[in-house]
Amino acid sequence: MSDDLVKKALASDEDDELEQSNKLAETLISLQNLIERHALELTKINGELSEKRESVRDVFDNDTLLTEKKDELDQYNHQYKERKGQLQNNPQVIALKVDIADLNEQKKDLEETLSGHLINYHSLTNSTSFDTSEGDQWEFVIKAKIKKK
Numbered sequence: 001m002s003d004d005l006v007k008k009a010l011a012s013d014e015d016d017e018l019e020q021s022n023k024l025a026e027t028l029i030s031l032q033n034l035i036e037r038h039a040l041e042l043t044k045i046n047g048e049l050s051e052k053r054e055s056v057r058d059v060f061d062n063d064t065l066l067t068e069k070k071d072e073l074d075q076y077n078h079q080y081k082e083r084k085g086q087l088q089n090n091p092q093v094i095a096l097k098v099d100i101a102d103l104n105e106q107k108k109d110l111e112e113t114l115s116g117h118l119i120n121y122h123s124l125t126n127s128t129s130f131d132t133s134e135g136d137q138w139e140f141v142i143k144a145k146i147k148k149k
Helices: 002-061 064-088 091-125
Strands: 129-131 137-139
Touching: none
Parallel strands: none
Antiparallel strands: 129 137
């Protein structure tokens, strides 16, 4: 009798496994069909999008007024660049650029010197501001930088 119960239990387990396996197979087939339908629809929509984008491009490419305006714009850009190049070679502009470079160099040197003095002032007073001869108070910031090796 206990053999019959064991056989029944095993047969029941096999039936459950078979039923579960069949359900899993059905689920997988349904999922595959769903995936295929969505993938085909996506492919169709991508094709339509491509066609519509190409149509929009064609409208712009085939518009004569837009083409004329683009050509005019290109011509104006060319004239602008040409004129700017002429001005870049103007002696007055060249002299001004040299003056600007000199002033930037002076500014850099002065900033480095001032920075050193402010660091010394800060180390003596532990203050980040100083009084001017006119009675104003100017604040400053101490920055640290790591230099390359």
